Amino acid sequence: MVGNLLLRGMIAGAIAGILIFAFARLFGEPLVDAAIAFEEATAQAAGTAAEPEIVSRAIQAGPGLLVGVMAYGVAVGGLFALVFAFVHGRFSSLSARGTSAVIAAAAFVAIVIVPAIKYPANPPAVGSSDTIGVRTELFFLMIVVSIASLVAAVAIARSLAARYGSWNGAIVAGVLFVVFIGLVEYLLPPINEVPENFSATVLWRFRMTTLGMHMILWLVLGLAFGALAEKRLGAKSGLRPAYR
Structure with a gap:
């Protein structure tokens, strides 16, 4: 199957x-x-x-x-x-x-x-070629944290549903997910390498x-x-x- x-x-x-x-x-x-x-x-x-065109x-x-x-x-x-x-x-x-x-x-x-x-x-x-490794690591770290947070939020919602109802449990879990993700994104270092004259x-x-x-x-x-x-x-x- x-x-x-x-x-x-x-x-x-x-x-x-x-x-x-x-x-x-x-x-x-x-x-x-x-x-x-x-x-x-x-x-x-x-x-x-200019960099050589390999492909x-x-x-x-x-x-x-x-x-x-x-x-x-x-x-x-x-x-x-x-x-x-x-x-x-x-x-x-x-x-x-x-x-x-x-x-x-x-x-x-x-x-x-x-x-x-x-x-x-x-x-x-x-983006600078010197920071591509760091940028890639931070991006995938954000994906991992986001997926893990979503799984945790679903588990919390299911746990709260039995006591407070499915709707209330989902709201609480959703709020916790947003707050936690917001905190993580605030703490992770920003990356701003856009040239000033780029469109x-x-x-x-x-x-x-x-x-x-x-x-x-x-x-x-x-x-x-x-x-x-x-x-x-x-x-x-x-x-x-x-x-x-």
């Missing part, structure tokens, strides 16, 4: 990958080109040689982008299916579609929104486009996988599958 769901998760991830590729080609790549042009102009003005932009924006987003989508789709197999029927009476939608929404918040508030995505020409419009549009790509991924996983899983498991709400 888990293998069957895993396959469906990978199929949903592949569908998401195709849509993300089309979205990135249309909206993202022109912004990357603008950022690269800024970087080259800055290097030329400073009298320094051409045509390959990066075409086959390279397609392979990258497809591999990412399929991998995340597989992991999504495994999480669904563990959660569905054990923690709520939601249908397969409902469970899938809730998992996707929670993942979008924990993996995308929360880290992006502190460390938003940046295009080429933004604010390009930066904003790049970050919104990146957010849109992630939104497509989790929206498709939540809806497409939910439909595929429900077709396999049956639409009866509250059905607890015996995964083996």
Whole structure:
């Protein structure tokens, strides 16, 4: 059963990958080109040689982008299916579609929104090569803390539900999650390496486009996988599958 769901998760991830590729080609790549042009102009003005192009932009924006987003989508789709197999029927009476939608929404918040508030995505020409290691570590630390906090919030909500009701328990857990995440993001060091003369419009549009790509991924996983899983498991709400 888990293998069957895993396959469906990978199929949903592949569908998401195709849509993300089309979205990135249309909206993202022109912004990357603008950022690269800024970087080259800055290097030329400073009298320094531009970095050698190991892979051409045509390959990066075409086959390279397609392979990258497809591999990412399929991998995340597989992991999504495994999480669904563990959660569905054990923690709520939601249908397969409902469970899938809730998992996707929670993942979008924990993996995308929360880290992006502190460390938003940046295009080429933004960020120093000397700090890339630190920036990467802080970003993934924020993801780990966010996921762990969300899991803890769910556990708190379930614990409080028996005594104060599901709605009150969810509100308290949600408030605790927001307060804790806010404290963590306040304590973590800020990173601001945007050049003063870099286009604010390009930066904003790049970050919104990146957010849109992630939104497509989790929206498709939540809806497409939910439909595929429900077709396999049956639409009866509250059905607890015996995964083996």
